[in-house]
Amino acid sequence: MNRLPQIRYVLLAMTLSLSSAIVLKADEAKSKPVTVSKILKVTHQIEIEESFPPNLYVKAIGEVPTGGYTNVKLERAIYVTPPKDGIQDYFLKAIPPSGPAITVISQVEAIDLWHGFPGWVKGIRMHGVKDGIVVIKFEPDQKPVRRRFTGGHVGDFAHPASFEKALQAAIKKLNEALYAGGVKDASVKWKVVKTSGQIGGIADLNQITVTIVAERQPAWPKKKQPQRIRQQKKPAVSK
Structure with a gap:
């Protein structure tokens, strides 16, 4: 019995399976989020509710080289021990396009809400790949306006x-x-x-x-309090 056709069929099936695996791995690599190229703007807001501790809102806008980026999100660094400077690191990430995309520099943005952020956090550091790492230090005893x-x-x-x-x-x-x-x-x-x-x-x-x-x-600018002008006491007039 001639087994050559069967062997060819098995080899063809193995080739197709291997090709499918390579394509799947390539698609998985493309679907992984990457840190955006550049950070353009970072804003934050501390929301003090009736319950303690307060909440922290962080918004970041970044720049990417093409259109088609999806699933934009902010990732907080996780520490074994909190950093001594009290600065929490953030990474603005997005999934790049898997196919052809418009080659126009575009913007992406994301918001992170941290319910009851810990007291050791004294500021935030937003990371990009190339330019624009932004550091914001909170004002002491900062309260919402x-x-x-x-x-x-x-x-x-x-x-x-x-x-x-x-x-x-x-x-x-x-x-x-x-x-x-x-x-x-x-x-x-x-x-x-x-x-x-x-x-x-x-x-x-x-x-x-x-x-x-x-x-x-972002918060409203605090209104400047009017300065009080002290009136100088008039010297007593001797009679």
Whole structure:
């Protein structure tokens, strides 16, 4: 019996299996995330809630050589022993395109939320492959900058004051202050902290006031306190 056709079939099957394995390994290599080439911008926000410890938001924008990068994320370095300088290392990573991509320098970004970050963290260090390693040191006892915005709505007997319209008025003031300081990509979290109203009386009042507290990322610049001018005491005049 001629076994040559069977041997050829087995060799062909082995060749196909080997080729498939090589392709799979190549695809796996391509699908691994890599550290982006360059760090362009890093922002952070410390959110102090009623519970302790606080939360840390970190946002990074990086530069990649082509389009098509996916699964962008921030990775925190894990230490056996916390670094003595208190600086937490971050790496901005993304998966490069597996096929043809537009050869245009592009930007990628990612956000990391660290719930209850430890007290030893005094700053962050964002790593890129080539340029733009960014180090940010936290200010001592840094606290979030919060602003209050109040809106009101006046109604009448036929059309009572509306909570929704009072809230819209407060949010409108918030939107007007959102990009203060020339910030273009600001985001904000807000919550209602006070609601009050008044009805009746001689003037037949019917009104609602809503106050919200907002916290921006990046933080609003702190308002400068007016300097107090000390008045010099006039010399006593002898009679």
